[in-house]
Amino acid sequence: MAEKTGFQVIIAGGGVAGLLLANALERGGIDYVLLERRSEVAPHAGASICMIPNGCRILDQLGLYEPFLETTVPVKWMYDRDNKGYPLAPRSDFTRLGFARTGYELSFGDRQALLQVMLDGIRDKSKILMNKRLVGVTHSADGVTVKCEDGTAYNGDILVGADGVHSKTREALWDLAAKEYPDKVQKDRKAMTAEYQCLFGICSKVDGMEIGDGEYGYDHDRSSLVVVSKGGRTYYFIFQKMSQIYHGADIPHYSREEVEEFARVHFDMKIRPNVTFEAIWNNTLASNLVVLEEATFEVWNHGRIACVGDSIHKMTPHVGYGGNTAIESAAALASAIKKMADEAHGGIHPTESRIQECFASYQNKRKERTDNLVKISADVARLQSLQQYSHRIFVRYAIPHLGDYLANLQADMVVGAAGISFLPIPRRSVTVTMPLNPTQGDGLKESKLKRAALALPFLLLFWLAKNLMDPAPLIPWATSVLKTRTLHWSDTPLPITFYHLRWLDDLLGPLVVFFSPALYGIDSVSQQAFLFLVDYGVILAIWLIESTRRANTFTPSQLPLIFTLASQFLGVGVISPLYYLLHYAFIPIENFKASDMRLTRIAYTKSVLPAVILAYYIPVYASFLWPSFAGRVSWNFLWQLFPLWVSLLASKICFRLFPDTTEADRVSNVYRDLPVIRTTVGILAAHSAAAWLYTSSKVGFSVGAIWDLMLPPTHSPQGAKDLITFAGEFLRFDSAFLFGNTFLWLGYLFWDIKHAGMLEMGWGRILGYAAAAVVVLGPGAAVGMGFLWREELLATRRHWAAITEERAREWNRKLGFEWEEKKVN
Template sequence: MKEKSERTVLIAGGGISGLALANLLEKAGIRYVLLEFYDEIAPQVGASIGLQSNGLRILDQLDCANDLISLVDIPLNDTYKVVSVLELDNGIQVTTDKGKVFEGDILVGADGIYSTVRKEMWRIAPPGYFPADEWSSVPCYYKCIFGISRPIEELAKGHHYVYNEKFSYLVLVGPGGRFYWFLFVKLPVPLYGHDIPRYTKVDEETLALKHASDQITPEVTFGQLYGARTSSTLTPLHEYVFEKWHYKRIITIGDAAHKFEPLTGHGGNAAIETAASLVNHLTSDECSDWTNAQIEGAFAAVQDERFQRVQWLVNNAHQTQEIQAMATPFLATIGTVLARLTGVQTVLRLVAHKVIGATRINSIPVPRREHTVPFNDELPSRPLSWRWLPIGLGIISQAALFRLATRILGPLEIPTTFGGEPLVKYYTGFRIVDKILTSLVAVFGVPLASNNMVANLQWISFTPLLLSTTLDWTLESYRVGSKGLLTSFSSIFSTIYQLKAVGRIAPLYHLISVCEQIFRGSIAPTTDRLVDKEVVESFVPGIALGYIMPTALMLWPFKNKVTWQKFIAIWQPFPVYVGLITAGFSTFLRKQRASNTPQPKTSKESLGPRKQKAETDSLLRSVYVVGTAATALVHIYTLYRTASSPDLSFSGVFGSIRYLVSGTYPSDPADKIHVFLQRDMFLNAVSVLANSIYRTLDLRRLGYITGKEALAASLAVLVAQPVLGPAAAHIGFLGWREEMFMRIDRRIGAYN
């Protein structure tokens, strides 16, 4: 058995995949020989590479993300092109164009779409091992002129995507203000394999002249951009993932295995990922001796790990190009519409969706970098693909509860007195408003002023659930990612439930919130879940002054029934109070701090947002802890009162589930109101419970929690319902969920 330092990997090709692999092997302590045909490792042919977070993360592990030149840290002795390959008993021998022979333990073909290593692998392998004449299946739908141009003053720096019928442009700024650009032109018909041409400089100039008048921007044409070029090349764009990448001790990576259309910029990054995957498997315990069987197993594992991902990315690149080139009348119609409607956050989510499943080097720590979307391997557990299961359960459960609410929450007969005294009919001077308030006060007079101990205790137990619902909906509406969503208008939903019963509106609100997840997608930056510090600070007085104080005054048994009715009327629009106080205070605090906070001048001073996030997290914890404790105490009080009184029973106060869902009502109007409030509370509690379980399943699907944590959280919420009450269970769950978000923040170092 050879020692690691004695093993040799032959690498054919000095492109991005070959260079990345060379550095990865060097980090792993494995000797390599890099064979490259060109005199320069990075010749100026007009090409560029878009480095994305998945590729940069691996380069960061190599300590070269900031300086790509350091990918080559040994002198070039000579240049060689592999022309033939020979199998040895426990190795590989290659012969170069200059007649020099190299031997190694394995051969990696990183030599591009026209890979000699792949051709030799096909030649050596027995018939049937590879698909027959697979090269004839490699398609080409587009050709592309790519180049680099000198700075043009009229052309704004940044990214320019230009949609056209059957062609498109990508122009972006690079180092030194130079522009890196691509003209993609759709071929009249797809070409395959040997029918795909290799273009000449004359072909390039002819195509450039044809498109010279195309507008890149209103001020700049392609002719101007092409005229300022320092280098350019016309090339066909192959798009293909080869069915098999390896044979015995030979494997292909990068374009030699999976060739991308370059628009999305994932080709080079995918090459780096495959190189990392190869090194991971070559240095694993399962490949400790580098026997023939172990090498073949490692190569097979690389393809198994990478094939579906690169196939998906290749297909996505093709689809993106088809849209931007408006390849069909349908795509021409929707392409420009999507371009106008797609905002920055949507683009970031789409990009993140493509990189979160990226491979990294297992043996090298990942440097800590601030980012807001976790990679899958940074999560407590692997994300699950069954996104529609929690969404389906969420929709079905809330829709069923909403339908149940329409059946069992029947119309009420409004009492004509308040505790035996006349109803107050003048509150605001607006007839419609006063009529509504009079009816509501009359209804609430049953549990509050009728000496009905059962109804009174039931209503006291209901108030914490309204608090937890208000807390949840208000804070959720202020999360960064909730802006513009229907559920961000929480005060409107809360005001409606004061008029139409929370048992009806809570399932509807939760149903809408689940549906919003469909349109938001499965990727959300951790910053989407942030709540501003000013909002949390303002919510405390908002809930105290807007709900707790009015509720206390409503429950107080005033001897003066007129005064009592007025306080009950004042309580009714409490969602508006909470919303206005929170919005007003937070706006004031935000403006005050903006005017008093100087701009950071040093990196230490710029740590302010991290400190503010830590303070916000601490304040949120306090809100959830105090809220859980306070609502639990109210529930325990109602349990004690019910258990200690011979005149009370749990079914009398809270209702039995069988009777609650039956839809039948007693004939007495006051008893009917009591049953209505029982059912209203029941529907609210069940809706909150179902939504908590949905949120738990969604956290597991995202990989934010483990399966055991999901099970434990669901059981805890269920057990806490009768023990601590639905409100305490609700707020406690919200606090735990917030802690899970904070845990992800800490894992990815976004605010640490």
């Protein structure tokens, strides 16, 4: 039996996770031995591997990224295709976006090539032992002993199982843990299932396929992934749902004859319209047919034994997470082991309790994240094989509009990825638009339900506004006016038609009657209405800008038309708290982890100012300034549907006058829209301030009169005895609720920013500035200024936990490494 000298790690398995751990431990000066059951570490089995940024960064820390990159080329374009090979959506360059965000590109290569690069990275090859099939594990309070099939035995302080999906180490771990956690172990023993099988392989260049292209194929009960890499070398996966779900030991294995038969069955599969799988198969260099096990386990470690990689979290390969997740877990475990080993001085070995603490910290850091990745992979597998009717609907109608959904999915995985804590942070990983952040990403996302609960005050404001601003009293007055076409304060007939569509004129008529006192020029209502509508235009522009922000994709904020139309009939003071509640609940600060997520669609953003001026402000001014009362009423009829006109006009201007450069901006110019937003909101805020000062001057800058413009009366407008009183009081409530809601919303957004460490200013100063802006420049201008301030903070500040270049530089120097001054391309 071998003698144990110093702290030693035994690694069972020489696959991706095992070799990564070996490289990391060697760099950390930790003794280890790696036992591999096969006769060679890097056999040619036809397997490929997809490398994405989280795995690439760890390879980069070890100096292995560049050697692997030489064996492959990045994926340039990804396609989603139907069962006839036709695109379901425009091709995606999400890998280019991923490179801008992370400094690393997605690439496919031979798994053998990666294993060889990892093996070459090991300086002391004597630590890598072949033909060492594990047959037994003895665990004691002093250490662990591994017995191999060839009769040899190895002693160590800890055993790490990196021996794959059929892990012997995991079996030993379960046997050991069953005494303490029988229920968990029993559950784990039944956890592994297999519902899909996969023919994977490598072939030479196929006519009709381009280097750098990746193809996802969708079909009923089957799907495909084909990627063309360096020199036309092509990696393919043909997935098939099996007739039953297999469990544990029942999972089948396949003969070569079954491989051939499986391939022939799928010869008709269309990879592209002019390329079938048969053409790929005819060029095949190596292939294999396997079942795709899926599992998440509860018990990752016990005593002196822990597992890593596929032995403890197994996922389907549909999104390429498996190998990278194994790399990440190995890096996290290496970091935990290094920390523990550094605490032991003078040859003192860590106690078993300290080892358990080490393993627990590793599992706690990784489990929730890996469980989520297993689920994502499973969901994609079932989506691509169209297992449910909802999948077919999604593929047909949603995929064409997903945009950067896949890139954002990858961003969630990458941003919070583990690294090797005792090795320097590569410069290329921080001179990017999405710095790493250990507090964000998969498994760490802020709960939308929690955010909705925090935003419940908006629901209270909605209820309060709805009850105080009941428009019911307007109905009898409006009915009488529309029937007689007369107002008791004017002899001029009230026009009751404008669109010459009876249902539409009848629908809008009561709204026009409501505004008739203001249109007639009755000061008590006219001043209030004019100032309110001028200020409202600032908020309208903000809602339109928010609707096109990349961080707000697939959220209710993309639908300002619905909120503004509803506001015309119920009052914007009633509807706005619903908009703000949904905005806050669905859009946490983590949505802005990448700088391009703050970006808005530049063509649309440029169209906001002219659309709001033409379709909102011109009708507003004409409604108050047109020479004749009948003309003012007609303009108000036009204004009532401003949500439609602004929306249509913005779209027309957007598509006709301004080029859409979003595709390029999100990669190379993430601040391109900032001058446009500043100009748009700045001009409208200045206009609002001018209206405030003008109106204030008309009331002699009287504090009481100004307060009357800002604050609602002490009683509900429902008690008003005439239309003039009702309109004036309703508008004051509408204005107060709108701006109260909006300032509260901005408060929530600034709370997010402060919590993220992006603003250090105290609440006293923030609220003081806001109050001063409201009093001096009016609420509309104050809202615009607050929104622009937030925009600048989102564009120029980073989350407190983001690993920026400055923080990485300091971290590396603490570790004793010189900073790499030149950015690596």
